[in-house]
Amino acid sequence: MPPTDERSNRSEPSSEPRSELSTFASVRRLHPYVRTALPRLAAGLAASLGASLMALAIPRVLQWVTDGPLTAGARDHDWSGLAWSVALVAVLGAGEAGLILLRRTLVMFPGTRVEAAMRMSLFRHLQDLPVSFHDRWPGGQLLSRIMGDLGLLRRWLVFGIIQLVVSIVTIVVGVGLLVATGGWLGIIFLCGAIPVTVLAFRFSRRYRKISRLSQDQSGDLATTVEESVHGIRVLKAFGRGPDALDQFTEQAAELRETEIRKATTDAGLTTALRVIPEVTQAVALVVGAYLVAQGDMTLGALVAFFTTTAVINGPVVDLGMTLSMTLNARTAVDRFFEVMDTVNPLTDPERPARPEPVTPGRGGATGGHVAFRDVTFRYDDAARPVLRHVDLELPPGTTTALVGLTGSGKSTLAMLAPRLFDVTVGRVEVDGVDVRDLTRTQVRERVAVAFEDPTLFSASVRDNVLLGVSDDLPDAERETLLAESLEIAQAHFVADLPDGADTRIGEEGMSLSGGQRQRLALARAIAARPRVLVLDDPLSALDVTTEEAVTARLRDVLAATTTLVIAHRPSTVALADRVAVLQDGRVTAVGTHQELLASDPHYRHIISSLTSEPTPSPTSQEALS
Numbered sequence: 001m002p003p004t005d006e007r008s009n010r011s012e013p014s015s016e017p018r019s020e021l022s023t024f025a026s027v028r029r030l031h032p033y034v035r036t037a038l039p040r041l042a043a044g045l046a047a048s049l050g051a052s053l054m055a056l057a058i059p060r061v062l063q064w065v066t067d068g069p070l071t072a073g074a075r076d077h078d079w080s081g082l083a084w085s086v087a088l089v090a091v092l093g094a095g096e097a098g099l100i101l102l103r104r105t106l107v108m109f110p111g112t113r114v115e116a117a118m119r120m121s122l123f124r125h126l127q128d129l130p131v132s133f134h135d136r137w138p139g140g141q142l143l144s145r146i147m148g149d150l151g152l153l154r155r156w157l158v159f160g161i162i163q164l165v166v167s168i169v170t171i172v173v174g175v176g177l178l179v180a181t182g183g184w185l186g187i188i189f190l191c192g193a194i195p196v197t198v199l200a201f202r203f204s205r206r207y208r209k210i211s212r213l214s215q216d217q218s219g220d221l222a223t224t225v226e227e228s229v230h231g232i233r234v235l236k237a238f239g240r241g242p243d244a245l246d247q248f249t250e251q252a253a254e255l256r257e258t259e260i261r262k263a264t265t266d267a268g269l270t271t272a273l274r275v276i277p278e279v280t281q282a283v284a285l286v287v288g289a290y291l292v293a294q295g296d297m298t299l300g301a302l303v304a305f306f307t308t309t310a311v312i313n314g315p316v317v318d319l320g321m322t323l324s325m326t327l328n329a330r331t332a333v334d335r336f337f338e339v340m341d342t343v344n345p346l347t348d349p350e351r352p353a354r355p356e357p358v359t360p361g362r363g364g365a366t367g368g369h370v371a372f373r374d375v376t377f378r379y380d381d382a383a384r385p386v387l388r389h390v391d392l393e394l395p396p397g398t399t400t401a402l403v404g405l406t407g408s409g410k411s412t413l414a415m416l417a418p419r420l421f422d423v424t425v426g427r428v429e430v431d432g433v434d435v436r437d438l439t440r441t442q443v444r445e446r447v448a449v450a451f452e453d454p455t456l457f458s459a460s461v462r463d464n465v466l467l468g469v470s471d472d473l474p475d476a477e478r479e480t481l482l483a484e485s486l487e488i489a490q491a492h493f494v495a496d497l498p499d500g501a502d503t504r505i506g507e508e509g510m511s512l513s514g515g516q517r518q519r520l521a522l523a524r525a526i527a528a529r530p531r532v533l534v535l536d537d538p539l540s541a542l543d544v545t546t547e548e549a550v551t552a553r554l555r556d557v558l559a560a561t562t563t564l565v566i567a568h569r570p571s572t573v574a575l576a577d578r579v580a581v582l583q584d585g586r587v588t589a590v591g592t593h594q595e596l597l598a599s600d601p602h603y604r605h606i607i608s609s610l611t612s613e614p615t616p617s618p619t620s621q622e623a624l625s
């Protein structure tokens with residue numbers, strides 16, 4: 001009996017905000033990325049604090065000048081003390097400016113390095129995550145995380161966090177000085193801190209939700225742009241451009257509304273942070289004037305008090321901005337880790353099997369035995385399995401056509417061999433080894449795929465075709481392989497491109513025709529020289545003559561390769577030694593075309609529906625009859 005071990009193919013990305021974590025705990029997760037940048041960030045913080053302390057020292061000098069050299073100078077007509085104090089204020093001012101410049105220099109480079117490292121990690125993880133993840137996550141959401149969110153985080157790291165700490169330290173030290181030297185005036189100023197704290201707390205709770213909404217809406221908008229640009233031909237052909245515009249306008253308006261709410265909330269706090277200190281200052285001025293008049297306070301102390309409040313006012317007002325930056329950064333961190341925390345269930349085994357190494361060259365004779373053993377497969381979010389108890393053997397060097405009505409599960413079955421998905425129950429073996437016991441590199445070395453919908457990249461024809469070929473292969477061999485694969489796939493049009501195989505094909509190969517793209521994708525699968533070739537209806541976009549030419553050349557290749565070809569056309573069935581019939585997720589019959597025609601009514605039904613399609617080639621019909 002075939003083994004039926006059950007392993008999960010589920011991955012559960014969290015699309016919920018990590019609300020259970022505090023902002024500090026959330027941001028602390030950045031530690032592995034910022035660790036190496038910490039010394040420079042800490043030095044930048046120290047420089048900023050130094051600048052702030054110098055700013056706070058200036059009022060002390062002014063107090064000393066007012067009560068000392070200024071008073072004495074006026075009395076004794078000796079202005080030398082005043083000259084010294086002016087020089088000291090100038091030195092403190094210049095020192096403050098120098099330290100601010102130093103901070104900028106210190107933090108700029110580590111900030112960009114952290115951003116680049118996080119971007120690399122996220123992209124690497126996205127590349128690693130399985131197809132099932134990408135089926136669920138919209139491209140725009142990923143794009144906005146990898147670009148917008150990480151840019152936001154960099155700005156917070158090089159400015160926001162430092163400014164937040166400096167603002168808090170300046171306010172605490174400044175208020176401490178006010179209370180210590182200003183007596184009642186200091187206490188009046190301290191009273192102003194109570195409403196500020198309450199407002200900041202309420203603001204944080206409110207703003208965090210809006211910030212999350214705005215960043216998610218930006219992702220949705222990016223998805224709409226991506227989909228409409230990607231599908232521009234369909235939209236234009238069906239005259240649906242205005243609908244796409246309507247959808248975009250609606251989403252853009254929603255985002256604008258959220259941004260307005262965000263700005264209004266921010267402005268509310270900033271206004272309060274401006275008004276509250278002004279009010280306390282006004283009260284303090286009245287009380288201070290009274291105290292000076294009573295002789296309970298020196299004029300210098302009053303000057304120092306108000307100069308200190310002027311120094312504190314800046315950070316108090318900045319607090320609103322730095323707080324909102326911090327909350328935006330926290331949202332960005334949460335959104336970053338939502339993707340990074342997604343566990344990839346399709347990982348390499350800890351102790352991979354050691355099958356016989358793959359030698360370059362097409363080698364059906366040296367292996368390529370594929371077996372689907374009691375395979376059941378269910379998509380993550382589907383209620384029912386698509387494939388049920390599938391048993392199918394592909395002997396080395398044979399070509400098996402997989403036929404079935406639409407939706408019967410052919411493409412799904414084909415995706416299990418290259419391990420684009422893992423089976424829910426059962427196992428898929430290549431040369432007797434469960435594909436889950438091989439590393440993904442080992443699987444790719446053995447199994448190559450060409451899809452019906454060929455994906456090409458904005459790169460040269462050469463790079464697209466040699467995608468699955470080792471970079472270690474000598475250049476001459478790579479060139480031979482390229483020429484051979486293009487020839488088998490009948491991609492002669494490449495020679496007519498402006499720069500031949502060096503021609504860059506536009507985004508996703510859109511500058512080529514559907515048939516040209518399919519032939520390049522087929523050449524790519526052939527160039528990988530796999531033991532096992534999975535072809536998902538790879539000739540569907542070719543005209544009859546080209547299809548025949550490709551089919552004739554493919555036969556040579558297929559003779560030495562184990563091939564599973566999904567057939568929607570009689571000409572594709574004609575390529576195969578044997579045919580497997582998939583009916584409602586089960587392989588119900590396997591045999592030669594003639595055997596199945598004679599014995600299987602469902603096969604006859606499929607073939608009659610295939611042959612009634614408009615463009616069967618005469619050769620294909622011959623091959624089938």
Ligand SMILES: Nc1ncnc2c1ncn2[C@@H]1O[C@H](COP(=O)(O)OP(=O)(O)OP(=O)(O)O)[C@@H](O)[C@H]1O
Nearest residue numbers: 135379382386404405406407408409410411412413
């Ligand atoms: N990513 C997915 N998530 C959930 N269900 C899916 C997914 N892809 C396919 N399905 C479902 O699985 C079933 C089989 O799809 P599959 O593409 O394997 O069929 P097929 O036989 O290749 O069809 P066709 O001949 O039309 O290409 C369909 O009901 C389809 O809706």
